[in-house]
Structure formats: structure tokens, C-alpha cells
Amino acid sequence: MKVTEIMKKKMSFSFEVFPPKSDKPIEPLLDTLEHLYEFNPDFISCTYGAGGTNAGRNMEICKAIKDSGKSIPVTHYTCIGNTKEKMKQELQRYLDMGVDHILALRGDLPKGWEGTRGDFNYANELVQYIKSNFPKFTIAVSGNPEKHFESYSFDEDITHLRIKQDAGADYIMTQLCHDVDQYCWWVEKIRKAGVSMPIDVGVMPILSKDPTIRMAVSNGSSIPRDLAEIIARYGDNPEDFKKAGKEYSAKQIFKFINAGIDGLHIYSLNKWQDVTDIIKDVGIR
Ligand code: FAD
DSSP states (O other): OOHHHHHHHSOEEEEEEOOOOTTSOSHHHHHHHHHHHTTOOSEEEEOOOGGGTTHHHHHHHHHHHHHHTSSEEEEEEEOTTOOHHHHHHHHHHHHHTTOOEEEEEOOOOOTTOSSOSSSOSSHHHHHHHHHHHOTTOEEEEEEOTTOOTTOSOHHHHHHHHHHHHHHTOOEEEEOOOOOHHHHHHHHHHHHHTTOOOOEEEEEOOOOOHHHHHHHHHHHTOOOOHHHHHHHHHHTTOHHHHHHHHHHHHHHHHHHHHHHOOSEEEEEOTTOHHHHHHHHHHHTOO
16 A cells, blocks of 8 residues: 555554664664564665665565565665766665655765765755656655755745645655644645645654753754753753753654654664653553
8 A cells, every 4th residue: 555545544554674784784774674663664664875885785675575475665866976878776675675655866966075976965866766667655754843054045945845746746754854844834835835745743762961051053953942941851861852952853743643643653773662751651552
């Protein structure tokens, strides 16, 4: 079944995992996946390293999810350093292994790079290429409730989102956004701009201080006052921080569900135990 069909019937529920580095064993992640399957996720997405650095491991993980028969694998895929020829081969390999869902991204430019050093400069070109040459794929694209940090305005960023829809994208997966009111404002704005794709909302669990700050800052995302308070109050005590952070994450999930979302996507950070605590707290599975 397609993720978009699931979203028409109910709020989809999913996880993101990232593959191990090429010199590390795959087994710990396979074990993590077994734990995540217990929540019957509708799909599990797997990240793709900039420049295709760990593309091989990404394929191994997507294949493992497919072969398990327990969830739909969604591969992330970027334009960074990718020629059309290489993409053609890789996209066909995904389809050959039964992976027919893809998150089509431009990708983050590695430090010092001006462009993608590949055949496509932006995600909309990748979407168009996939749609024309590999129509079997269901295509997700990124959406930025706080606008992409390279865009000068929301209107500019939303125009580009609309272009991705017009190129053939099927649904949106959002960048992390801790501010639910901001998310609701953005949804209204994109709907007015004619973006009608269903929205799968990404939630980043709050588990430790430095990564929480780093991930927000690197994506140009804000840190709301209540999260800033947790950082100030518990920042020097990892155990207390994690406890307060998990409670915060559970509340965030409630708020998003109350806002009426099409899908909930938990960036698992490959930490199944912490994610399990949060999901059990929310009581959604
Ligand atoms: P685009 O949609 O191409 O947009 C990039 C910027 O260019 C934006 O400012 C946009 O407004 C502008 N723009 C878009 N189209 C045009 C155009 N035609 N002309 C001019 N300007 C344009 N990165 C990875 O490397 N690997 C991953 O696995 C990964 N997973 C992710 C998962 C999710 C859910 C999300 C939200 C992001 C993920 N990223 C990943 C990060 C993503 O690659 C970055 O946010 C990247 O900086 C932009 O990618 P994009 O697809 O949003 O780019």
C-alpha cells in the first residue's frame, strides 16, 4: 500500500533511522528495527549521507525493512554529487529490491561547496526526473515550517514547495519544528498558496542538551521558551534533562495530534528505548 493511501484513511505513524557508517556493523540497527516494528509503524524512512557516502548502507537497511515484511521502507535520496547516470542505476536498484517510496531532497551542501556538484541543483528537478523516469515511486519532499534557512522569505520558500508539488511530489515530510503554533501558521499559509499535499510531521525527541541545540541551530529552527527553560534548568544534568526532555517530547506529540496532522514521523535517532518511553507516555500505540 502507498503511504499516501494510508494517510487518507488515518494519521500515519512512522520512524526515521540512519544507517551505520561503512566500517561499523549493521546488527545493532537491525536489532533497533525489531524493537521499532513492535509499534507497527506504517513506514520507516532511512537517511542518505551527503554525497552518497553511505548509500550502500542505506540500501542494506531499506532492503532489510522490505524483507522483514513489517513496514514500508522509504529511502531518503539527495542530489549532492549525483549524476543522472548514477541516479538512474541507484533508483532502479531500489525498485528492484521493492523499495518504491522515496524522500527526494537536494541535500545539505557540504562545507565549502557552492552547488550540488551533481546534475540537479534543487529537489524539484529530482522530483521531476523520478516522476518521468521511475513513475512507480511515491515521492515525498521536505517542508520547512520555519522556512529553509537559505530562503529570504516564507513566500519564496513556499513557492519552491509548490514547484515540487507541481513536479509530481505526493506528500510532505517536515523539518524539525518545536513550535506547534508556528507549524499551524505555516500550514494555513501553504494551503492558501495552493499546496495541498498531505503533511507528515517530523518530531525530534529531546534527549540531550548539545544535540538539541545543535540540530535546531543547524536547521535554522527556533527553540521555544518552554524548551529553553528545560535547557537552562537541566542542561548540566544529563539524567534530569533526558527525563524532562522525554516529557516535553510526549507533550509535543499530543499538541501536533490535536492540531490535526496527516502523519507523525518520529526521528528515532536509532534510540529505541528512549523512543519507546515517549510513545508509551503518549499512549498512541
Ligand atoms: P530544496 O527543496 O531544493 O530547497 C533548498 C533551498 O533552495 C530552499 O531554500 C528553497 O527555498 C530553495 N529552492 C528550492 N527550489 C529552488 C529553485 N528551483 N530555484 C531556486 N531556489 C530553490 N539531508 C541529507 O543530506 N540526507 C538526508 O537523509 C536528509 N533527510 C532529511 C529528512 C527530512 C524529513 C528533512 C526535512 C530534511 C532532510 N535532509 C537530509 C536535509 C535536507 O537535505 C536539507 O534541508 C537541504 O538543505 C535542503 O534540501 P531540500 O530538499 O529541502 O531542498
